[in-house]
Amino acid sequence: MSITSTALVLRGPREIVLEERPCDDPGPGEVIVAPQVVGICGSDLHLYREGRIGDSILERPLVLGHEAAARVAAVGAGVTELKEGDRVIVEPGLACDRCAWCRSGRYNLCPHVRFMGVPPTDGLMASRVRVPARWVHHLPDELSDAEGAMIEPLAVxxxxxxxxxxxxxxxxxxxxxxxxxxxxxxxxxxxxxxxxxxxxxxxxxxxxxxxxxxxxxxxxxxxxxxxxxxxxxxxxxxxxxxxxxxxxxxxxxxxxxxxxxxxxxxxxxxxxxxxxxxxxxxxxxxxxxxxSFRYAHQHPIALRLAAARRVDLLAPITHRFAAAQAPEGFQFVDQHKDTVIKGILTFADGREGG
Ligand SMILES: [Zn+2]
Ligand SMILES: [Zn+2]
Known part of the structure; x- marks a missing residue:
């Protein structure tokens, strides 16, 4: 018996809809997160406009999003470092941990990576998402969810x-x-x-x-x-x-x-x-x-710099949209390139800050 998740699904170029999807229980080493704030990235917009980003091509409906601050909603077997209710961010590049690049620390170059929100891996613009606990980081109390969603671009x-x-x-x-x-x-x-x-x-x-x-x-x-x-x-x-x-x-x-x-x-x-x-x-x-491709080991540094106020993560956020208005939000961001710097989607009870 699984609960459903409301997900923002890209079906084709400029065809984006909210959809109820099943969300399985977390398996061993996994957690279910409930995203609170998810950033709209330039790569999301490439996919939205062109149905592709670089070599990654949209071949089936895809849940977008890879910049998320979330709450832990459920914890699978063997997960000890996270508990229900924890404020977290998700590092979206799910690398294999076994190849030569992962083992040498350059996991951004992992050829087996599943990068959330880039075809064919579903992303984080959904009310519930199953992710490996390995790629979840605690979000410090002094940072808002909106700032948490900006940690991924800061890592880049x-x-x-x-x-x-x-x-x-x-x-x-x-x-x-x-x-x-x-x-x-x-x-x-x-x-x-x-x-x-x-x-x-x-x-x-x-x-x-x-x-x-x-x-x-x-x-x-x-x-x-x-x-x-x-x-x-x-x-x-x-x-x-x-x-x-x-x-x-x-x-x-x-x-x-x-x-x-x-x-x-x-x-x-x-x-x-x-x-x-x-x-x-x-x-x-x-x-x-x-x-420079994505990042490796930068999220903990980004979190420390943000918590110490060495960077301003809120200033670039010019537009906020409720998740229920996400399709209109994408359309707006797409059509206002000169005025929108960063748009974010707010799910449920996101603590926005700023
Ligand atoms: Zn991005
Ligand atoms: Zn690897």
Whole structure:
């Protein structure tokens, strides 16, 4: 006998519905969580608009969502570290724990990972979800559920700053001031980098970037980012450029912004299957082109930084929708790209804070 869960299901591009689905009892080592606040991520929007994100294609109806603060609703056999009622967040990349990458600590690269909310694995936009206890973290009392939902994007930002090797005093350019770009910016600031420069095509995210620590911002529709970075760096270019858009134009621009010998770190997932680049430019410029994919071991750090108020997780949240209005919420976020920075869905009795 199982209870049902109200889930937000993507059936095809722009076809999203609330649906009652069965939710099984937790098995050994598993818990049932009741999500309270779930963030709407750029990847959710890719799936919503295009029915795909990178190589992951929507082939059957999918429950979206991978950024959740939740309550533990039931606990399976053998779970000792969690109990019913605990406030938690879910780390959505369910890695296998057995492969070479998992065993070496780089579980973000696990080839067997089931990433919640990305095809074919159902996600967290539901009233009850069964998850392995292994990937559930306690949410400290001082953090609201809305902040809890932002821990996952912060983990992405922390990983990106780590992979880029951001160090004190370095000039860092972040291409894209959406939720991920804003988290990268805060992570770079914590690491002591500066000046920090944010680039985006919309003004509202740029205002937010300034509020969260960007020393300079530039909208390419109004001024040349290359000229600005040249001016700031005395003509050498940025030490590090982190690309958080995933578009051919911004990936190419990264090469115009970085200094000789500098580091480019790609974070955005591009819609195009291939993007031509000049390899000679990489070799002759002594460039290091790196990437940052999701995160490994960043959630506990993100939780500590948030609890210590070293980052602002609430500022980027511009729109909140009740779960019952989730389909309209997705439509709104999709149609208001310039004004929505981060939208969140609130389930049941979520303690929002902020
Ligand atoms: Zn995300
Ligand atoms: Zn693995």
């Amino acid at each position: 930002g922390l990983q990106a700053a780590h992979e880029a090797g951001v160090a004190p005093g370095q000039t860092v350019v972040v291409l894209g001031a959406g939720p991920i770009g804003l988290m990268i910016l805060q992570a770079a600031r914590i690491r002591g980098a500066g000046p920090l420069i944010a680039i985006d095509l919309a003004d509202r995210p740029l205002e937010m970037a300034r509020r969260l620590g960007a020393d300079f911002t530039v909208n390419p529709r109004e001024a040349s980012p290359v000229d600005l970075v040249q001016e700031i760096t005395g003509g050498t270019g940025a030490d590090i450029v982190i690309e958080a858009v995933g578009a051919a134009a911004t990936i190419r621009q990264a090469f115009d912004l970085v200094r000789r010998g500098g580091v480019i770190t790609l974070v955005g997932i591009a819609s195009e299957p291939t993007i031509p680049l000049s390899t000679n430019r990489i070799v002759r410029g002594g460039l290091q082109v790196r990437s």
